[in-house]
Each structure stands twice: as C-alpha cells, then as structure tokens.
Amino acid sequence: MSKDHNNLYLYLISLVLFAGCGFYHSKIAEPSQAEIKARSASYSKICESVIYPNCVSCHNQAQASGGVILDTYAAVKANLGEVENDALIEKTMPPKGPLSSGDQKILRSWITRGAPQYEVSAPDPNAPVPSPTPALQLKATYASIRELVLVPKCLNCHGVGGKAYAKVPFENYEQLMKGNTIRKGDPENSTFYSQMELGKMPTKKSGLAKVSPADLQIISQWISIGASP
Ligand code: HEC
Ligand code: HEC
Numbered sequence: 001m002s003k004d005h006n007n008l009y010l011y012l013i014s015l016v017l018f019a020g021c022g023f024y025h026s027k028i029a030e031p032s033q034a035e036i037k038a039r040s041a042s043y044s045k046i047c048e049s050v051i052y053p054n055c056v057s058c059h060n061q062a063q064a065s066g067g068v069i070l071d072t073y074a075a076v077k078a079n080l081g082e083v084e085n086d087a088l089i090e091k092t093m094p095p096k097g098p099l100s101s102g103d104q105k106i107l108r109s110w111i112t113r114g115a116p117q118y119e120v121s122a123p124d125p126n127a128p129v130p131s132p133t134p135a136l137q138l139k140a141t142y143a144s145i146r147e148l149v150l151v152p153k154c155l156n157c158h159g160v161g162g163k164a165y166a167k168v169p170f171e172n173y174e175q176l177m178k179g180n181t182i183r184k185g186d187p188e189n190s191t192f193y194s195q196m197e198l199g200k201m202p203t204k205k206s207g208l209a210k211v212s213p214a215d216l217q218i219i220s221q222w223i224s225i226g227a228s229p
Helices: 003-028 033-039 045-055 073-078 080-089 101-112 142-153 173-178 191-197 213-224
Strands: none
Touching (some): 045 101, 142 213, 191 213
C-alpha cells in the first residue's frame, strides 16, 4: 500500500469510529426539541412525551436492554403488549420506579385507542365551552357598512394617512358623500359600489378578500334607499 493509501485508510477508520461514538452518544442524550420535531413524522406524540423521555435511554439501537428497542413508533407498536405489561400492569419499567400517574394515564388511554401514530387532538372535555360569537351580519346602514366593510377593507388606504386619502377620502360619512363615488338611489352608477362589484376594490395587491356577493347586495340596497347616514 502506498503512503497515500495508508493515510486514506486511517482517515476512513477514524471517520467510522468518530461517527460511531456520535451515534451512540446521541441515542443516550435527551432528545432536543429539534430532534423531536424531526422525528415526529415517524414517532407518535405519545411516544415522544412518555416513551422517549422514560424508556429510550436503555432501549435503543445501541443499548437494547432485554432485547427491546423502543426508539421508533414501529418498534413501540411491535412491543406494545410488553410495554403495557411492564409499564402499566406489573410496573417493573422503568427500573427506578413506575411512570408518574399522569404518564400512566396518557399511555393507557393511548393504548386503549389502538396506539395510533397520528392523532386528531380531541376536544378537552374540561375546557370551557366557547360562547358562540356569530359573525356580525351586515345591515343596510352606514354604521354597519363602515364597521364591517370600510374599516377592514378600505380605510387603510382611504382613511386618514392612507395612500388614497388625498383623492378619495372615506374617513367619515361627510367625506364619503362629498366625493362623487356615491349617487344616492343609483348603485350601478356609483363607483363606490361598482369598484367593489368588479373586484377592483380593495385592490388585488392589498391581499384583502373581495367583498362577498351577500354584502354587495346589502351595500347596493343601502345606496338604493338613499345612502342615509
Ligand atoms: C435504566 C434503564 C431502563 C429504562 C429507563 C427502562 N428499561 Fe426496560 N429494561 C431495562 C433492562 C436492563 C431490561 C432487561 C432486564 C429485565 O428484564 O429486567 C429491560 C427490559 C424491558 C422489557 C422486556 C421485559 C421482559 O419482560 O423481558 C420491556 C418490554 C421494557 N424493558 C420496557 C420498558 C419501558 C416501556 C420503559 C419505559 C416506560 C423502560 N423499559 C425503561 C432497562 C430499562
Ligand atoms: C390597498 C389600498 C386600497 C384599498 C384597500 C382600497 N382602495 Fe380604493 N383606491 C385605492 C387607490 C390607490 C385609488 C386611486 C386613488 C387615486 O386616484 O389617487 C383608489 C380608488 C378608489 C375609488 C375611485 C375609483 C374611480 O375610478 O373613481 C373608489 C370608489 C374606491 N377606491 C373604493 C374603494 C373601496 C369601496 C374600498 C374597500 C372595499 C377600497 N377602495 C379599498 C387604493 C385602495
């Protein structure tokens, strides 16, 4: 072997040794948040929160105590009967003493549900019932249109300080009526309405959603009946 080859050989051996240590070490260390995240595609949430912190330090590829590996979802699933027996029934695992009662509860309920890998988070039965807040319904009045259409969709440009304020100000009722964008009784010839109906306002660039057909109908009605304040 030439000297170059010898060096290469040594280099390769050291790489393998080095990688081996790193691998072994990372199996024993507490998983970082990033690692848990990276694993979550192949490891269930319950494995992450109960099995990983309590069992994997002794049951991994490098150290398979009792011949049992628990560092992937598939491995936990394959040993589920024994896991249940040792951690929940005989409570011989982990050796230093049983899992906390909270962890036992979580694990038991997970096994009862068939130990799914992916879980749809069930609603918490103890969570306070959110009081229903029905979406506010637009009414054919200036106040309602201002609150539900002008404020969220127009005034960042047509209100004080907005880029369209100088030429087309909509900050209050008087301003809105002073311009020529609204013809009382004639929505089709009111640019205030037609710009929204054509989908030109709010501008596409703003990223704001168009005014809904239902709301357009109510705005049209408000103009038809006189666009009163
Ligand atoms: C500190 C190291 C350690 C931890 C932590 C640990 N085990 Fe073990 N486990 C062992 C050893 C050592 C054995 C093999 C000796 C024995 O059977 O008592 C073993 C054996 C097992 C076996 C096979 C038992 C059998 O009946 O042959 C299962 C299943 C198991 N462990 C599950 C778990 C589970 C589940 C956890 C976490 C809740 C866990 N272990 C945590 C060290 C550990
Ligand atoms: C992202 C900014 C932006 C938003 C949001 C916006 N506009 Fe405009 N609008 C403009 C600009 C800019 C002009 C042109 C002003 C000018 O001529 O200087 C304009 C012009 C108009 C005009 C006059 C059009 C014409 O041809 O005469 C009307 C009417 C109008 N907007 C209505 C609305 C309504 C109603 C809303 C809300 C539903 C809205 N705009 C939301 C920027 C905006």
